[in-house]
Amino acid sequence: MMERRIIHIDMDAFYAQVEQNDNPKLRGKPVIVGGRSFSRGVVSTASYEARKYGVHSAMAMSRAHQLCPDGIFLRARFNRYREVSSQIMDIFLSYTEIVEPLSLDEAYLDITHLVSKTRPAKSIALQIQHDIFEKTGLTSSSGISYNKYLAKLASGMNKPSGTTVIDYDNVDEILMHLDIGDFPGVGKVTKEKMHRLKIFNGQDLYDKDENFLIFHFGKRGRSLYEKARGIGTNQLDYDRERKSVGKETTFSYDRNDDEEMVRVLKDLSEQVSVRLEDKKLCGRVVTVKIRHDDFTVHTKQTGTSNPIFRTEDIYEVAHHLYYELKDPTIPIRLIGVTVSDLEKRSYRNMTIYDFLK
Ligand code: TTP
């Protein structure tokens, strides 16, 4: 079986960066975003400028005020963060449907099927980070590895704006020197217990046998034993009931022929329509994606006034988008059609034609 390539992407100082991006006056300044009331609340996150003063997530707001009296203290605007989050998730889904979001600002992506000799996982990660920056103006960090936990570990290693690969050639070096508190899943309490057991880093953990760890940490002992060896799951828990239905075609050699593209678009529209029909869904947004032979990806989408699901309706929009998107000078390697913003079909969004079939 082919080795999995998993990317973990995590936005840098997410809430604070959104605030700085939305209000340029805040850029370069110590920004601290907190929950509810300033007197009793805790810090949600702090910009990297504020972190220099020792301010961090989950700290009492009053403490943050003491450490950073000149900081700019803001209330969290969750709706805005959700909005940005959904833009980011859309970018992930434009690469692969195997996306497991962990929170508003981070997700695992399985990109195994996109990797080739000329397109290593790292270049895909960089491309995704670039897309996020283009679309939202925000920086993120990514980690690439052969399982989830190592990918997550990697994404935190070179923040902000980092892209880090953990592979068989460097995994031992990284894990053996890793502070025990930096192992994913080792919180404050576990860390203190580890210290009592004279386990301070990955090497110390590696040196303990499995039974010892199970004796002291119960069921988690086994997982800790495995983590010390770089072993972890590579199965993503992703949403099979997707928020979009899409089909794409990759050409074995590059095409640049409108007539053929129109045929392919019609065919893809029909396949999408059949899927929507199966699931009794319809959608309000159509997206066409084109990948050129140099692997640049271009997408264009548009909303429809009514939810659609029939081949002709999807094709009509897709065809229009294709002509807006295409660059006649660059051959096409892949083309795709997606319908999103889905909802269940109801009598409200059916037309007379649906009753004539
Ligand atoms: P994180 O990804 O943990 O932190 P971050 O994005 O602010 O900073 P970085 O990843 O660069 O270290 O969390 C994402 C968001 O979740 C964060 O911006 C605010 C929110 N959050 C809280 O509200 N409380 C918390 O205790 C944590 C850790 C995060």
Ligand code: MG
């Ligand atoms: Mg983050």
